[in-house]
Amino acid sequence: MLFSMAASALAALTLLQQVDTTVPAREGQRLVVDSYGGEIDVKTWSKNAVRVEADPSPRTDVEINTAGGTVSIRTEGRRGPPSAVDLRITVPAWMGLDLSGVYTDVKVAGTRAPITVETVQGEVDVTGGEGIVSLRSVQGSVRLKGAKGRIDVHSVNEDVRVSDASGEVVAETVNGEIILERVDATSLEATTVNGDVGYDGPIRNGGRYTMSSHNGDVTLAVAESSSASVAVSTYNGEFASAFPVTLRETRKGKRFSFTLGSGSAQVSLESFQGTVQLVRPGHLHQGDNDEDHDHDDDSDR
Amino acid sequence: MSDQWTDRLSEYLDDEMAPGERRELEAHLLHCVACGSVLADLKRIVIRARGLEDRPPARDPWPGIAARIGVGGTGASPVARRLEAHPRRRWTFSVPQLAAASIALMTVSGGTAWLLHPVNGPGAVTVAAPPSSSAPQLSPSLVVPATSRTPARSYDAAVADLERLLGEGRGRLDTATVRVIERNLATIDSAIVQAQRAVAADSANVYLNSHLAETMRRKLELLRQAAALVSSVS
Amino acid sequence: MTPPATGAATLQDEAIGRTDPDAVDVALAASGDAHAFERLYRGHLARIASLTRRMLGDDDIDDVVQDVFVRVWQKLGSFRGESAFGTWLHRLAVNVILGRRETLGIRRKRHLDGDAVLDSVPTRRQTPEISMDFEAAVERLPEGARQVFVLHDVEGYRHEEIGRMLGLATGTSKSQLHRARMALRQHLER
Numbered sequence: 001m002l003f004s005m006a007a008s009a010l011a012a013l014t015l016l017q018q019v020d021t022t023v024p025a026r027e028g029q030r031l032v033v034d035s036y037g038g039e040i041d042v043k044t045w046s047k048n049a050v051r052v053e054a055d056p057s058p059r060t061d062v063e064i065n066t067a068g069g070t071v072s073i074r075t076e077g078r079r080g081p082p083s084a085v086d087l088r089i090t091v092p093a094w095m096g097l098d099l100s101g102v103y104t105d106v107k108v109a110g111t112r113a114p115i116t117v118e119t120v121q122g123e124v125d126v127t128g129g130e131g132i133v134s135l136r137s138v139q140g141s142v143r144l145k146g147a148k149g150r151i152d153v154h155s156v157n158e159d160v161r162v163s164d165a166s167g168e169v170v171a172e173t174v175n176g177e178i179i180l181e182r183v184d185a186t187s188l189e190a191t192t193v194n195g196d197v198g199y200d201g202p203i204r205n206g207g208r209y210t211m212s213s214h215n216g217d218v219t220l221a222v223a224e225s226s227s228a229s230v231a232v233s234t235y236n237g238e239f240a241s242a243f244p245v246t247l248r249e250t251r252k253g254k255r256f257s258f259t260l261g262s263g264s265a266q267v268s269l270e271s272f273q274g275t276v277q278l279v280r281p282g283h284l285h286q287g288d289n290d291e292d293h294d295h296d297d298d299s300d301r
Numbered sequence: 302m303s304d305q306w307t308d309r310l311s312e313y314l315d316d317e318m319a320p321g322e323r324r325e326l327e328a329h330l331l332h333c334v335a336c337g338s339v340l341a342d343l344k345r346i347v348i349r350a351r352g353l354e355d356r357p358p359a360r361d362p363w364p365g366i367a368a369r370i371g372v373g374g375t376g377a378s379p380v381a382r383r384l385e386a387h388p389r390r391r392w393t394f395s396v397p398q399l400a401a402a403s404i405a406l407m408t409v410s411g412g413t414a415w416l417l418h419p420v421n422g423p424g425a426v427t428v429a430a431p432p433s434s435s436a437p438q439l440s441p442s443l444v445v446p447a448t449s450r451t452p453a454r455s456y457d458a459a460v461a462d463l464e465r466l467l468g469e470g471r472g473r474l475d476t477a478t479v480r481v482i483e484r485n486l487a488t489i490d491s492a493i494v495q496a497q498r499a500v501a502a503d504s505a506n507v508y509l510n511s512h513l514a515e516t517m518r519r520k521l522e523l524l525r526q527a528a529a530l531v532s533s534v535s
Numbered sequence: 536m537t538p539p540a541t542g543a544a545t546l547q548d549e550a551i552g553r554t555d556p557d558a559v560d561v562a563l564a565a566s567g568d569a570h571a572f573e574r575l576y577r578g579h580l581a582r583i584a585s586l587t588r589r590m591l592g593d594d595d596i597d598d599v600v601q602d603v604f605v606r607v608w609q610k611l612g613s614f615r616g617e618s619a620f621g622t623w624l625h626r627l628a629v630n631v632i633l634g635r636r637e638t639l640g641i642r643r644k645r646h647l648d649g650d651a652v653l654d655s656v657p658t659r660r661q662t663p664e665i666s667m668d669f670e671a672a673v674e675r676l677p678e679g680a681r682q683v684f685v686l687h688d689v690e691g692y693r694h695e696e697i698g699r700m701l702g703l704a705t706g707t708s709k710s711q712l713h714r715a716r717m718a719l720r721q722h723l724e725r
Binding site for chain 2: 555604673
């Protein structure tokens with residue numbers, strides 16, 4: 001195992017095979033990780049330092065650099081793309097994270113800083129995050145828990161799930177469902193093409209909430225104390241409510257609007273050919289029936 | 302040595318002679334070795350000229366360009382430098398790109414959907430207020446300058462360009478990623494077709510038009526995401 | 536094809552409809568993405584720099600190349616995608632270069648001697664590596680003949696277009712081209 005460490009501020013550590021090194025981190029620095037494949041697993045501790053552990057194959061280097069406002073970790077292949085490396089990284093909870101990869105799963109726990117994650121074929125599972133929290137995957141589910149701030153979560157071919165979070169939320173996928181539970185959104189945009197959308201959280205006065213699907217159901221949990229102007233639009237779908245609502249106006253086709261309380265929040269619920277439904281809090285999944293979970297009969301597959 | 306035809310050999314080579322003169326010159330070339338030699342040399346020169354290699358300047362002018370257009374140049378932040386090494390895309394859409402057929406939907410700050418109708422010819426698009434009484438009080442009309450192409454053609458051109466790019470570059474992506482992209486494009490295409498049929502049956506329906514526009518936007522976004530993946534591995 | 540406006544230029548073998556590999560970056564750069572613009576710049580720098588060098592020489596190449604790309608950045612919003620981006624960029628570069636030509640007022644005394652300038656070019660046996668010498672020979676052509684030769688034989692413009700760009704009659708463009716080729720032939724013969 002060879003080490004070489006430069007004396008200048010641009011210190012570069014190139015480590016072969018077994019990696020276990022710790023570099024100091026100062027307040028305001030951000031962690032940037034670029035890992036072609038494998039897993040990025042970030043946890044936090046109370047030290048002002050970044051610890052990196054990995055066991056790369058002999059043809060892959062893990063490069064760690066500290067320069068200015070960044071501690072960066074990058075996997076490099078000696079010939080061609082790097083092989084998969086599982087990076088286990090421990091950082092201060094205040095450290096912002098910028099994590100990216102291609103065939104990379106990303107897992108983060110405990111951070112109280114902004115996070116940006118991008119992967120192509122990999123799952124994203126983040127607990128924590130404050131400020132700007134942006135999570136994206138193409139083929140992989142995106143799960144976020146315990147974040148607050150401006151939340152932006154995207155997948156293409158899998159589900160997006162956000163829980164125990166607060167702030168402004170944008171959630172999108174194409175072929176998956178979007179489920180937001182115990183989320184205190186001051187504004188919400190949740191759209192999918194082929195999947196259900198569900199929100200169970202407070203509807204804030206003055207907030208704006210848009211939930212939309214083409215093929216799936218759109219379910220909104222509404223507390224009795226909510227104040228919202230609700231517009232429901234569907235083309236081939238249905239509307240169902242677990243409690244009585246008085247339709248203020250009905251437009252040609254299936255478009256309804258009604259007011260809850262003082263009508264403070266603006267809510268738009270749209271499904272081209274799914275069901276738009278209102279439920280009470282805690283009953284987001286009450287629309288699911290046994291058939292959805294019965295895989296004994298796979299005649300439809 | 303030169304004769305009356307020597308100075309015409311370039312015209313002959315470039316096929317810019319009148320047919321009669323061309324026949325005369327060709328008859329001359331049959332027995333004029335000197336002209337034949339000159340013509341052969343001229344051909345070699347043209348071939349050499351077309352094969353000249355391009356080379357960059359000794360010094361990279363980019364810092365000067367970056368300064369003049371007001372961007373960071375090579376003094377960018379570490380994150381920006383990493384973006385440079387591994388380019389990621391930011392998705393922005395102009396009004397034409399969000400348009401569906403001849404109608405586009407724009408969501409303004411109030412969150413209310415406004416319908417854009419192309420009026421007064423292709424030169425401008427006027428935002429008209431929807432009939433809902435709950436609409437916030439905005440100015441009665443907002444003229445949005447249109448490009449010289451109709452929104453539908455701009456969208457179609459953007460989609461076609463990106464689809465071609467993806468088609469050419471799909472070999473650079475792994476098969477699983479290609480499958481995911483294709484599958485989801487098919488999902489969106491199916492949704493677009495359904496929405497188009499619905500709009501055709503009820504063209505004044507605000508929701509249907511906005512839904513169609515949004516679904517088309519999703520297609521464009523996915524295509525750009527896919528094209529970015531192709532570019533990032535090329 | 537509709538004749539271009541005065542000062543504009545088209546290329547003989549412009550192939551509209553082929554896939555434009557720059558399409559994505561053009562769209563991004565047009566919306567202000569400087570990284571995308573830099574990628575476009577790097578992809579086309581060599582060609583634009585070479586065009587500039589061949590038309591104007593090595594002096595001021597840095598300034599002219601900067602002018603070209605700054606103009607591209609400014610005008611990118613007007614690019615409609617009816618031709619490939621590289622074709623549009625090339626036209627714009629030619630226009631900038633021709634405008635610069637007037638400003639620079641290039642006068643190189645050795646070129647006033649016309650064909651005789653090539654007498655000073657060292658000779659080499661013809662090998663594949665002679666392209667640099669050929670390029671050097673091109674750059675030592677008399678200015679008028681050089682510009683017509685570059686635009687026609689290197690860049691592929693037609694005489695009608697070259698005449699419009701340089702303010703020449705078509706016949707003059709043809710004779711300048713032949714003059715350039717014959718001068719280069721003399722060099723290659725040695």
